[in-house]
Amino acid sequence: MSPIRMGRASVKAVSAAELGTRTTELSMALVSGADELDPTHVQGARRVVDKAVERLGIAGEHTVVALAGATGSGKSSLFNALVGADVATIGARRPTTSLPTAAIWGEADASELLDWLGVKERHVVDTSTPRGDGAAAPGPVRVEVAGSLDGLVLLDLPDFDSRELSHRREAERILELVDVFVWVTDPQKYADARLHDEFVSLMSQHDAVTLAVLNQADRLPGEGVRTVGKDLARLLVADGVTGAQVLATSTVTGNGVAELKQRLANAVAGHAASRQRLKADVVGAAARLRSGVADGEADVGAIPRDELDASLARAAGVPIVLDAVARDYRREAFAHTGWLFARWTKGFAADPLRRLRLDRTGGRPPIPVAIDGADVRAVLGRSSIPAPSVSTVSAVDVATRAFVRDASESLPVRWAQTVEDAVDRGEGTLTDALDRAVIGTSLRARRPVWWFTVNIIQWVLGLVALAGLVWYAVLWGFALLQLPRPETPAVGIVPLPLVMLVGGVLLGLGLGVLSRFWARIGARHRRAVVGKRLSESVAAVADEHILVPVDEVLARHRATREHLDAAAG
Numbered sequence: 001m002s003p004i005r006m007g008r009a010s011v012k013a014v015s016a017a018e019l020g021t022r023t024t025e026l027s028m029a030l031v032s033g034a035d036e037l038d039p040t041h042v043q044g045a046r047r048v049v050d051k052a053v054e055r056l057g058i059a060g061e062h063t064v065v066a067l068a069g070a071t072g073s074g075k076s077s078l079f080n081a082l083v084g085a086d087v088a089t090i091g092a093r094r095p096t097t098s099l100p101t102a103a104i105w106g107e108a109d110a111s112e113l114l115d116w117l118g119v120k121e122r123h124v125v126d127t128s129t130p131r132g133d134g135a136a137a138p139g140p141v142r143v144e145v146a147g148s149l150d151g152l153v154l155l156d157l158p159d160f161d162s163r164e165l166s167h168r169r170e171a172e173r174i175l176e177l178v179d180v181f182v183w184v185t186d187p188q189k190y191a192d193a194r195l196h197d198e199f200v201s202l203m204s205q206h207d208a209v210t211l212a213v214l215n216q217a218d219r220l221p222g223e224g225v226r227t228v229g230k231d232l233a234r235l236l237v238a239d240g241v242t243g244a245q246v247l248a249t250s251t252v253t254g255n256g257v258a259e260l261k262q263r264l265a266n267a268v269a270g271h272a273a274s275r276q277r278l279k280a281d282v283v284g285a286a287a288r289l290r291s292g293v294a295d296g297e298a299d300v301g302a303i304p305r306d307e308l309d310a311s312l313a314r315a316a317g318v319p320i321v322l323d324a325v326a327r328d329y330r331r332e333a334f335a336h337t338g339w340l341f342a343r344w345t346k347g348f349a350a351d352p353l354r355r356l357r358l359d360r361t362g363g364r365p366p367i368p369v370a371i372d373g374a375d376v377r378a379v380l381g382r383s384s385i386p387a388p389s390v391s392t393v394s395a396v397d398v399a400t401r402a403f404v405r406d407a408s409e410s411l412p413v414r415w416a417q418t419v420e421d422a423v424d425r426g427e428g429t430l431t432d433a434l435d436r437a438v439i440g441t442s443l444r445a446r447r448p449v450w451w452f453t454v455n456i457i458q459w460v461l462g463l464v465a466l467a468g469l470v471w472y473a474v475l476w477g478f479a480l481l482q483l484p485r486p487e488t489p490a491v492g493i494v495p496l497p498l499v500m501l502v503g504g505v506l507l508g509l510g511l512g513v514l515s516r517f518w519a520r521i522g523a524r525h526r527r528a529v530v531g532k533r534l535s536e537s538v539a540a541v542a543d544e545h546i547l548v549p550v551d552e553v554l555a556r557h558r559a560t561r562e563h564l565d566a567a568a569g
Contacts, residue, residue, distance in 0.1 A: 008518075014275040015246045016056060016129040021234055023284045025361035025567040029289065033560030036414040037292045038405040045285040050179060052278045060111050062141040063273045065264055066100075066174060069184035070195060074215045077251040078184060079156040081102070082261055087123045087156075100157050100174055105268075106150030108478045117177055119155065120268065152268045160199060161339035175199075179273040182260075186216040187224075190232045199237045212236055213260065217248040266396045287568035293561045296411045299546050308546070311399040313538045314392050316434035318531070324352035325443050325530045326523040333519035336447070337454040340462030340514040356385055358443060388431075396430075400546060407550045415557050430545050443530050448522060454515055467506025471497035 027049045034042050035149070036088050039382045042330075068421040071077040080086050083103045101121040104110050127149070157174055158167035175181065185195060214232055236246070247263070249256030267273045284326060388396075398422055408416035475497070478485050489496040 006173055007369060013272050016275065018058065019275050019279055019282070022279060022286075022567045022569070023049055023056075025287055025563045026282050029286070029560050029563035030569060032556045032563065033289075034206075035295065036557070037289050037414075037560070038414075041269075041285070041288045041292070045289055047176070048281045050280060052063075054116060055177075055274065055278060058116060060108050060110065060113060060151075062104075062108065062110050062151050062153050063180065064113070064117065064155065064178040065068040065180040065182060065267065065273075066155040066161060066177060066178040067182050067214075068155050068157045068171060069197070070186075070189050070192060073159075073184045073186045073189060074251060075184040076156055078213070078215055078249060078257070078260075078438045079154065080259050081254070082154060082264070083123065083125055083221050085123070085125070096123045099538040100170065103152075103154040103156075105152040105154075108151060110153055113153065116176065117155075119174075125149075149265050152264060154264070156380060160194075168267065180264075180267055180279045181210045183210065183212045184215050185212070185232070187214070187220055190214060190228060191235060195475045196235055196239050200236060200241065205455075210232050211240060211263065212241075212261075213256075214246050214248045216250060216252075217255065218250040218252045234543050255426055263553050283568050286564045287449045290564045290568060292412050292414065293557065293564060294412060294498075295416070295561075297408045297558050297561075298409060300407060300554065302552040304404060305403060307540065308399040308403050309535065309539055309542060311392070311395040312430075312434060312542055313535065315388040315396045315431070316438050316534075316538055316541075317388070318438070318534045318538065320385055321356065321358065321443070321534065322436060322527050322531050324356055324358070326527045327352040328443075329523040330516075330519045330528045332450065333515065333522060334512075336451040336511065337458065337515035337519070339508045340458050341508075342512070353443060358439060385435065403546065404550065405556065411557065415553065416500060419550055419553045424545045430541070433541045433545060434538065437541045438534065441530075441537045445529060445531075445542050450477045451520065454511060461508040461511070463504075464500050465508065466501075468500030468504060472501065488530050 001390055026045060030037075030042060030045055067075040067079050079101070086104060087101060099121055100115055100117075100119045101123065102110075102117075102119045103123045103125050104114075105125045105127065110122075114120075155174060155178065157171045158164075160168055160171040160175075182198060183195070185192070189195065201320070212232060214225070214229055220228060225248050229248055232246045247256055247260055249260055251257065331346065331352070335343055338346075347394050401420075404423055408419040411419065475485065475488065491499045
């Protein structure tokens with residue numbers, strides 16, 4: 001039951017701690033997601049947060065009740081009847097009320113509150129001399145109620161349908177700040193579209209602190225009051241005011257004034273209307289913002305990324321680098337395991353990694369001998385890997401868009417656009433980051449043990465062949481000088497020098513050919529090892545430039561959703 005309906009207040013009390021928590025959650029939601037939420041709703045939510053903070057900071061337990069209505073509804077007369085004095089000006093000329101007027105019950109100082117409300121016209125109600133019992137009288141009468149009205153601040157607002165724009169704006173401003181709304185209408189305007197569309201429906205979330213009053217009920221016959229009241233209640237329900245009740249009043253006969261005053265006394269006795277209104281504002285603002293947030297977010301770590309990593313690897317030139325790694329392995333293997341007297345041909349083959357300006361040991365560019373454009377790139381930390389082709393760049397863009405689409409599939413448009421804007425699809429630092437990742441990846445590994453073994457064997461075979469050649473040269477020299485020829489050992493019928501020369505050469509060549517076969521196998525293994533390293537480096541770049549920015553947006557979305565849910569309860 002509303003605190004201003006019949007009986008004592010039974011609305012669940014809203015503690016200052018609960019209201020503070022909800023306000024804080026709403027404020028944090030604005031911090032985490034303000035740029036992606038509807039600007040109009042964000043602006044309204046900020047006003048709610050500011051209002052809640054300011055209202056909670058005002059001392060006192062006052063309850064602010066506003067009488068709001070259209071021109072000619074008689075709210076000023078009703079205001080005077082509730083106050084028991086001619087405080088508000090009443091006249092035939094419209095509009096009459098131009099500035100809000102306040103009536104204060106009790107001795108507690110309400111100056112700070114009224115200054116915050118911006119209400120200058122103030123009247124302190126004298127409750128010392130009651131007059132009358134609420135029956136018809138030529139002037140305002142005092143109506144006694146069960147309970148105290150001390151702490152009540154009653155406002156008579158300008159007409160919200162006034163021809164004066166300033167009057168309407170003043171009424172709208174005050175309505176955003178008060179604790180309880182009393183909608184005052186009359187039999188002629190109770191179904192007015194402006195009343196329902198521009199005010200009642202917009203305040204429908206405050207039904208716990210809202211009361212509709214059908215004033216000037218004396219103009220209707222007996223059954224007319226019930227009929228019109230029921231129709232007005234139906235319209236209020238259509239506006240979203242759940243459990244709407246209508247109270248019929250007449251300042252001419254005094255009917256209903258006492259009941260209305262009693263309900264205001266109940267609201268004051270509960271001391272809950274102000275926090276109830278603020279809670280309703282916070283909940284309403286959170287609900288409006290919540291429509292711009294999805295019910296969940298994608299798990300970035302669970303989104304397939306194989307195509308993304310593959311396209312980035314191609315853009316980074318990984319296939320070119322791996323080909324160079326394989327060629328470099330075969331080249332180095334030949335330098336250590338090839339036939340000893342053919343290794344000098346290695347100098348005619350270009351170093352494949354050096355041509356790409358890639359680090360051979362894991363991070364330091366080679367020291368150039370002559371300064372040229374390639375050396376400048378090396379000093380600047382850039383490789384000479386050919387720039388990616390147009391098709392490769394397009395593949396990166398397609399793969400990135402597909403990943404972003406999967407990550408933002410369930411998000412509203414603003415959030416999805418933020419996710420897309422957060423990633424780098426190659427136009428920014430992504431290309432440089434990929435190049436640096438390749439440069440910083442070690443492309444070498446330990447020299448295989450078999451290189452050392454084969455190298456020793458090749459040296460032995462080479463020395464044996466050389467020794468056989470030298471032996472033959474010595475024998476030729478003896479023959480040339482016609483000196484006695486020394487005895488030459490033989491293996492069977494073949495001279496030992498010939499065996500040494502031919503055997504060393506043939507075995508060296510055969511071992512070199514076999515080593516080339518082994519080098520191809522080793523090159524494939526080295527390519528796989530380095531490929532894994534480069535894949536990890538490229539994946540790290542993808543994490544930094546794509547996955548992490550996307551995850552940060554989704555984390556903000558998650559935080560915004562959780563804060564809004566906490567604020568709305």
